[in-house]
Amino acid sequence: MSINVAKLTAALQQFVGSVANVQAAAVVSPDGLALASCLMPGMDEERVSAMAAALLSLSERIGRELNRGSIERVWVEGAQGYSIITNCTEEAVLLVLADRQAKLGVVNLEIKNVVSQLQEFLTGSSNTLAMSS
Numbered sequence: 001m002s003i004n005v006a007k008l009t010a011a012l013q014q015f016v017g018s019v020a021n022v023q024a025a026a027v028v029s030p031d032g033l034a035l036a037s038c039l040m041p042g043m044d045e046e047r048v049s050a051m052a053a054a055l056l057s058l059s060e061r062i063g064r065e066l067n068r069g070s071i072e073r074v075w076v077e078g079a080q081g082y083s084i085i086t087n088c089t090e091e092a093v094l095l096v097l098a099d100r101q102a103k104l105g106v107v108n109l110e111i112k113n114v115v116s117q118l119q120e121f122l123t124g125s126s127n128t129l130a131m132s133s
Contacts, residue, residue: 007121008036015114021102022110023081026095027088027118028052035092035122052095056085082107088115089122 012025016038026037026045032053034045059074076083081099084107088094094115098107 003035004121004124005036008118009038011114011117011121012036012038015096015110019107019110021099022096022107023099024095024097025114026052027092027122028095029092030056030090040097048095052083052085052093055083056093059085084111086111086115088118092118092122094118 008027012027016022016025024037024039024043026039026048027035028049029035030053032046032050034049037045037048039045039048055074055076056071059071063069063071070087072087074083074085079100081097082102082104084096084098086094086096094111096107096111098104
């Protein structure tokens, strides 16, 4: 899988900068590798990626065990906001962090839009990880 990290990062920065109340976003592999991110200061990219992968793995197991089918999106609502994990491709998921004031319908629509863009970048080229930033 070839990934243009610069394009992924730019798309995430545009998404976080333009969608009201979205605080951070990251594209993560199912095994916990950060492919690109736009996180809040002080957030550890490796830790965020590992937690997103763990949550996705548990959610997939719940989907199987409870006959819910494949997981499209995972929502975690906390006192300070939302963590949303959405499938992009078989090799990547999008993690979005939004605050409590986020309009979830708008965020959901914008997630669909950015996922389409990210899929193009994720499925684009050869088989090496291009670490251009």
